[in-house]
Amino acid sequence: MSRIGKKPVAIPSGVTANVDGQLVSVKGGKGQLSFVAPEDVTVALGADGVTVTPRSETKRARAMWGMTRSMVNNLVVGVSKGFERKLEITGVGYKAAVSGKNLQLSLGYSHDVTFPIPEGITITAPKPTEVAIAGIDKRQVGQIASEIRALRPPEPYKGKGVKYAGEFIFRKEGKKK
Numbered sequence: 001m002s003r004i005g006k007k008p009v010a011i012p013s014g015v016t017a018n019v020d021g022q023l024v025s026v027k028g029g030k031g032q033l034s035f036v037a038p039e040d041v042t043v044a045l046g047a048d049g050v051t052v053t054p055r056s057e058t059k060r061a062r063a064m065w066g067m068t069r070s071m072v073n074n075l076v077v078g079v080s081k082g083f084e085r086k087l088e089i090t091g092v093g094y095k096a097a098v099s100g101k102n103l104q105l106s107l108g109y110s111h112d113v114t115f116p117i118p119e120g121i122t123i124t125a126p127k128p129t130e131v132a133i134a135g136i137d138k139r140q141v142g143q144i145a146s147e148i149r150a151l152r153p154p155e156p157y158k159g160k161g162v163k164y165a166g167e168f169i170f171r172k173e174g175k176k177k
Contacts, residue, residue: 005065008049009073015080019045024072028079030136031120035071040064043072050076078136085145087131091160094152095128103131107152107162115148131162 011017015028024043025034037043040061042053052069054061077083089096089107097104103115103123117123121135121144131148135141145164154161156172163169 003066005052005054005062005069007069008046008051009069009076010049011076012080015076017045017050017076019043019050024050024075026072026075026079028076030079030082033075033078033136035075037068037071038064041068043068074138078138082134082136083138083141084132084134085141086165087133087145087148087162088165089129089131089162090154091158094160094162096125096131097128098123098125103148105148105151105162108160109152113151115151118144130165 015026018025018027022037022039022043023034024037025032037052040055040058041064042055044051044053050072052065052072054065089105091108093106094108095106098117101117103117103125105113105115107113118140120137121133121140123144124132124134126132133141133145133148135144149162149164152161154163154167154169156170157174159169159171
C-alpha cells in the first residue's frame with residue numbers, strides 16, 4: 001500500500017484543477033501545467049482534492065500510484081508557489097553573471113561559457129558566486145540546475161567547481177612527500 005498515493009492532493013485557493021481521463025491540468029497564479037497519468041492508475045477530482053487509485057495490484061500499478069500522486073502534487077505546488085534551486089560557485093576567478101537571455105559563466109576554461117536561459121525559467125545571479133534557478137516546473141528547474149552543474153562539477157581536492165547549495169563534497173587528501 002502506497003503511503004504517498006493514499007493521500008489526496010489538496011487544491012489551495014486560487015488554483016483550479018481539471019481531470020479529463022488521464023490528463024490532469026492545473027492552473028494557478030504563476031501559470032498552467034498539465035500531466036498525462038499512466039494507464040495503470042485512475043485519477044479523480046473530488047471535494048477533498050485530486051485522488052489517485054491503482055487499477056490493479058500489479059507491481060507497476062503500485063509504483064505508478066505514488067509517482068502519479070507526486071507528479072500531481074508538483075503541478076499544484078508549481079503553479080501556486082513555484083520551485084527554486086540554488087547553485088554555489090567555488091574557485092579563484094570563477095563567477096557567473098546574467099546578460100540578457102544568457103548566463104555567462106567563468107569556470108576556469110580558456111573561454112567564458114554561455115548558457116542560454118530557456119523559456120519558463122528565470123535565472124538570477126544575486127552574487128557572482130551564486131546562481132538561483134526558478135520556475136513552475138520542478139523537473140525543468142532540476143534539469144537546468146544539473147546541466148549548469150555539469151559544466152564544471154566540484155573536484156574532490158580543493159572543492160572548485162559548481163555545486164548545489166548545501167551539497168557536501170567529499171574531500172580527498174593530496175599526495176604526501
